[in-house]
Amino acid sequence: MEPAGSGRNGAVESMVGIKDVARQAGVSVGTVSNVINRPDLVSEETRTRVQSVISKLGYIRSESARQLRAGASRIVALLVLDMGNPFFVDVAKGAERAARQAGLGVMVCNSAQSTSEEVEYLSLFAEQRVRGVLVTPADPTGHSLDGLRRQRIPYVLVDRVSADAAACSVSVDDVAGGRLAAHHLIAAGHTSLVYVGGPRDLPQVRDRRAGALAALEEAGLPAEALTEISAERLDVSAGRDAGARLLGLAPRPTAVFCANDLLALGVLQAVFAARISVPEQMAIVGYDDIEFAAAAAVPLTSVRQPAVAMGRLAAEMLMEETSGDAEGHEHRQVVLQPELVVRGSSLTPH
Amino acid sequence: MEPAGSGRNGAVESMVGIKDVARQAGVSVGTVSNVINRPDLVSEETRTRVQSVISKLGYIRSESARQLRAGASRIVALLVLDMGNPFFVDVAKGAERAARQAGLGVMVCNSAQSTSEEVEYLSLFAEQRVRGVLVTPADPTGHSLDGLRRQRIPYVLVDRVSADAAACSVSVDDVAGGRLAAHHLIAAGHTSLVYVGGPRDLPQVRDRRAGALAALEEAGLPAEALTEISAERLDVSAGRDAGARLLGLAPRPTAVFCANDLLALGVLQAVFAARISVPEQMAIVGYDDIEFAAAAAVPLTSVRQPAVAMGRLAAEMLMEETSGDAEGHEHRQVVLQPELVVRGSSLTPH
DNA sequence: CACCCACCATGAATCGATTCACCCCGTTCA
DNA sequence: TGAACGGGGTGAATCGATTCATGGTGGGTG
Numbered sequence: 140m141e142p143a144g145s146g147r148n149g150a151v152e153s154m155v156g157i158k159d160v161a162r163q164a165g166v167s168v169g170t171v172s173n174v175i176n177r178p179d180l181v182s183e184e185t186r187t188r189v190q191s192v193i194s195k196l197g198y199i200r201s202e203s204a205r206q207l208r209a210g211a212s213r214i215v216a217l218l219v220l221d222m223g224n225p226f227f228v229d230v231a232k233g234a235e236r237a238a239r240q241a242g243l244g245v246m247v248c249n250s251a252q253s254t255s256e257e258v259e260y261l262s263l264f265a266e267q268r269v270r271g272v273l274v275t276p277a278d279p280t281g282h283s284l285d286g287l288r289r290q291r292i293p294y295v296l297v298d299r300v301s302a303d304a305a306a307c308s309v310s311v312d313d314v315a316g317g318r319l320a321a322h323h324l325i326a327a328g329h330t331s332l333v334y335v336g337g338p339r340d341l342p343q344v345r346d347r348r349a350g351a352l353a354a355l356e357e358a359g360l361p362a363e364a365l366t367e368i369s370a371e372r373l374d375v376s377a378g379r380d381a382g383a384r385l386l387g388l389a390p391r392p393t394a395v396f397c398a399n400d401l402l403a404l405g406v407l408q409a410v411f412a413a414r415i416s417v418p419e420q421m422a423i424v425g426y427d428d429i430e431f432a433a434a435a436a437v438p439l440t441s442v443r444q445p446a447v448a449m450g451r452l453a454a455e456m457l458m459e460e461t462s463g464d465a466e467g468h469e470h471r472q473v474v475l476q477p478e479l480v481v482r483g484s485s486l487t488p489h
Numbered sequence: 490m491e492p493a494g495s496g497r498n499g500a501v502e503s504m505v506g507i508k509d510v511a512r513q514a515g516v517s518v519g520t521v522s523n524v525i526n527r528p529d530l531v532s533e534e535t536r537t538r539v540q541s542v543i544s545k546l547g548y549i550r551s552e553s554a555r556q557l558r559a560g561a562s563r564i565v566a567l568l569v570l571d572m573g574n575p576f577f578v579d580v581a582k583g584a585e586r587a588a589r590q591a592g593l594g595v596m597v598c599n600s601a602q603s604t605s606e607e608v609e610y611l612s613l614f615a616e617q618r619v620r621g622v623l624v625t626p627a628d629p630t631g632h633s634l635d636g637l638r639r640q641r642i643p644y645v646l647v648d649r650v651s652a653d654a655a656a657c658s659v660s661v662d663d664v665a666g667g668r669l670a671a672h673h674l675i676a677a678g679h680t681s682l683v684y685v686g687g688p689r690d691l692p693q694v695r696d697r698r699a700g701a702l703a704a705l706e707e708a709g710l711p712a713e714a715l716t717e718i719s720a721e722r723l724d725v726s727a728g729r730d731a732g733a734r735l736l737g738l739a740p741r742p743t744a745v746f747c748a749n750d751l752l753a754l755g756v757l758q759a760v761f762a763a764r765i766s767v768p769e770q771m772a773i774v775g776y777d778d779i780e781f782a783a784a785a786a787v788p789l790t791s792v793r794q795p796a797v798a799m800g801r802l803a804a805e806m807l808m809e810e811t812s813g814d815a816e817g818h819e820h821r822q823v824v825l826q827p828e829l830v831v832r833g834s835s836l837t838p839h
Numbered sequence: 840c841a842c843c844c845a846c847c848a849t850g851a852a853t854c855g856a857t858t859c860a861c862c863c864c865g866t867t868c869a
Numbered sequence: 870t871g872a873a874c875g876g877g878g879t880g881a882a883t884c885g886a887t888t889c890a891t892g893g894t895g896g897g898t899g
Binding site for chain 2: 154197199200201202203204206207210212222223225228231232235244245246247248249262263265266267268289290291374375376378379404405407408411430431433434435436437438
């Protein structure tokens with residue numbers, strides 16, 4: 140029964156299409172399509188017959204063809220700043236779960252904080268006609284997103300608020316987070332802090348610093364009580380460098396707040412190498428509460444961000460925007476609250 | 490015919506296609522296509538005219554349409570076991586760089602060691618008609634890949650050798666790595682080791698253990714000198730649990746070799762919590778040399794795997810397989826060598 | 840008996856880009 | 870002068886699935 144209609148597929152056997160299924164099942168292609176997409180329109184008998192042919196031939200429908208017709212794909216893109224940061228891995232997990240529940244695929248990409256990579260990826264997404272984009276922009280000007288807007292590709296900002304409300308956004312209140320961290324250190328008796336920040340043009344870095352300043356002010360301490368060290372990047376090795384600079388300060392700081400956990404781990408390492416004990420001689424607080432923060436030899440006090448929830452929410456908001464009629468959509472700015480997780484690296488001294 | 494030139498697109502302005510460009514530029518669609526794909530076939534004058542229209546209208550070609558025609562997409566998929574493991578992030582980086590250099594996109598997905606997730610993703614890839622797949626299989630039986638083979642989708646195994654040589658593979662010699670680690674500990678004077686492994690059906694876990702056994706034998710030590718503790722998963726929290734069990738052993742072990750760095754960090758944490766000093770009272774060696782290994786408070790001795798190179802090689806081999814004529818392709822099994830990186834966690838005691 | 844409806848299935852139009860056979864026209868060469 | 874040539878361009882066929890207007894059939898109703 141194999142060389143069904145004719146033997147012409149014997150040579151390459153290339154790819155079985157909907158036509159092959161239709162021929163084998165003795166129905167029209169339209170009917171096969173209905174079996175797949177609206178089974179209730181097809182009689183029981185035809186349906187089972189077609190379906191058995193489908194599985195016998197191993198038919199797999201072509202996404203490109205249906206996309207072409209439908210106009211948009213079933214993929215949402217997620218563009219993050221740093222795949223090496225477990226924080227973004229969590230965001231990706233949340234987004235992925237939500238999207239897949241809705242039958243969409245997620246394409247995770249890494250701009251590595253480079254504006255040019257970002258632009259390249261965004262145009263790739265446009266060519267793919269992705270359903271939408273979840274993005275933590277690298278470009279501080281925000282102009283890299285203009286293309287999306289022109290192409291009418293919906294997008295949701297992740298871990299950033301939309302300045303002009305031109306899109307939905309999900310973010311965490313970084314000022315509150317900075318305040319939590321600094322307040323904790325102040326309450327432990329420290330009267331001056333070092334803030335290990337990163338590139339100034341990152342809103343996260345700025346806001347967390349602003350929060351720390353606010354906490355100082357609330358405690359009646361002067362702004363000069365905050366010393367800032369700027370790391371080149373937000374990763375561990377930059378943290379080590381920052382740690383070295385930190386140790387050069389006189390008098391030696393007793394409390395350090397880092398813009399993220401990668402930096403904090405680097406600082407911790409430098410401090411350890413100098414045989415300074417944590418938290419007795421120096422308290423350290425990080426940000427993000429990545430898994431490795433708890434796993435550090437001196438578990439790191441950190442400001443937890445609801446990363447998974449952020450990813451999930453972002454995906455849900457995107458799907459809300461794409462499914463409902465585009466006109467009736469109101470952009471929303473969701474701001475989540477961070478939470479302090481106290482661990483060994485900042486326990487009250489003495 | 491149509492109200493062709495009319496303003497009927499004024500309402501939605503939907504999406505500018507190649508036809509719009511052709512009309513505006515006063516040429517045929519075929520010519521526009523040539524301008525984009527084979528510019529040398531078009532006269533200078535026409536080319537610049539068309540190109541200016543393209544940028545004026547903001548035309549972006551539809552990948553689905555060209556895919557449909559071409560039969561295969563310009564995307565390769567990468568399916569890893571655990572996005573939370575920085576090792577795989579590095580693999581992804583390597584693969585991504587290589588693929589993008591060849592003008593291909595990479596879709597990174599995470600099976601989270603679940604066979605069902607893996608199967609689901611693989612069928613998603615088949616629908617997308619991806620150019621090829623790079624995969625570290627979760628399914629120990631390897632049957633989840635049968636679908637790919639049936640669909641004639643080329644794939645390359647990553648961090649695993651292909652048992653039946655049905656595909657290319659890039660892996661690291663895990664036996665050699667295990668031997669390196671154990672030999673190092675033995676040379677430091679330890680006469681018995683604990684191996685903290687993971688799920689037994691993972692070849693990586695088995696091979697590293699085998700390597701350790703080989704090292705013991707070479708040193709004239711009995712196989713009983715190796716005690717094994719099996720963690721549930723290969724992550725930090727499983728490492729903590731394993732660490733607790735480790736501390737329950739009597740006499741207390743002096744040397745521990747972990748199947749990967751996540752486990753080692755967990756063990757390290759448990760050991761620290763018990764106020765046992767590393768490496769003086771207990772030496773620890775991990776595997777993978779992830780960035781956080783060096784950043785641990787007691788920097789972790791680890792077996793470095795060329796993760797980035799592995800990703801790059803895998804992508805290159807895949808592209809080699811897809812570009813050349815399929816018939817002339819010989820599957821290759823590339824095995825890279827690991828390297829021991831000695832740090833504080835295993836320095837010779839006393 | 841004529842009419843209408845419900846139910847199934849059909850087949851052609853469509854999505855947007857690529858590709859290829861073919862045409863036009865000016866040059867060159869025998 | 871006519872043939873051969875070739876650069877530059879055209880337009881229709883094509884990829885595979887979806888969708889919708891249309892057709893056919895059988896049953897129920899006025």
